[in-house]
Amino acid sequence: MPYRLNPRPPQSDVDLHLRLLNQNREWSARMLRERPELFSELAKHQSPFALWIGCSDSRVPPNELTGTMPGDLFVHRNVANMVVHTDMNMLSVLEFAVGALGIHHVIVCGHYGCGGVKAALGDPGYGLVDNWVRRIRDVYRLHRDELDSIDEIEARLARLVELNVAEQVYDLSRTSVLRTAWEAGRHVQVHGWVYGLRDGLLKDLGVTRTRYEAEVGPPPATRSGPVSG
Numbered sequence: 001m002p003y004r005l006n007p008r009p010p011q012s013d014v015d016l017h018l019r020l021l022n023q024n025r026e027w028s029a030r031m032l033r034e035r036p037e038l039f040s041e042l043a044k045h046q047s048p049f050a051l052w053i054g055c056s057d058s059r060v061p062p063n064e065l066t067g068t069m070p071g072d073l074f075v076h077r078n079v080a081n082m083v084v085h086t087d088m089n090m091l092s093v094l095e096f097a098v099g100a101l102g103i104h105h106v107i108v109c110g111h112y113g114c115g116g117v118k119a120a121l122g123d124p125g126y127g128l129v130d131n132w133v134r135r136i137r138d139v140y141r142l143h144r145d146e147l148d149s150i151d152e153i154e155a156r157l158a159r160l161v162e163l164n165v166a167e168q169v170y171d172l173s174r175t176s177v178l179r180t181a182w183e184a185g186r187h188v189q190v191h192g193w194v195y196g197l198r199d200g201l202l203k204d205l206g207v208t209r210t211r212y213e214a215e216v217g218p219p220p221a222t223r224s225g226p227v228s229g
């Protein structure tokens with residue numbers, strides 16, 4: 001079976017690495033039968049059609065759930081699909097994807113039941129990830145009225161997952177990489193999606209951004225002299 005060890009070994013299986021290497025050989029042979037030209041084409045260059053920024057969760061594999069192949073998606077994953085403006089890893093991926101690869105679609109994809117989002121809802125105590133998901137607590141604070149009005153905790157968590165994706169799309173639209181691309185007339189779309197672990201379906205949140213929007217207006221024209229306070 002593709003992409004799945006069968007039978008599934010326990011996590012403590014000391015020979016797991018050997019099983020993976022075996023499966024790789026089987027996969028490579030099958031791909032060569034089904035798409036004889038694939039590897040030779042991909043060895044020359046890549047021209048993916050989208051950048052995927054998703055959660056590290058093992059249950060949300062971007063290629064499989066979008067029915068795409070190696071070479072189709074440029075991928076960046078971290079806990080809770082965060083867009084952090086000081087994250088040089090994410091920014092480097094974004095710059096290369098948009099600038100060098102010429103990608104026109106960037107997808108931020110969260111998922112319901114996200115452990116990272118759940119960690120941000122609870123008391124700190126998970127370790128380093130508490131720092132990483134700190135920004136999700138700000139997302140909660142931004143939308144506290146709506147979230148606190150949802151009594152059922154799972155439903156509240158699901159809504160926070162959606163709002164977190166929307167906020168990451170917004171933060172992505174504030175990056176200098178996208179601003180530069182948009183101001184140069186590039187048609188780059190930034191989408192926000194959420195994946196359902198229970199049904200395997202992607203939901204488009206309808207928060208797509210296609211241009212740079214000024215965050216704050218110019219300073220008041222009537223202001224003169226230094227502002228005290």
Ligand SMILES: [Zn+2]
Pocket residue numbers: 055056057079080081111113114115116117
């Ligand atoms: Zn997650």
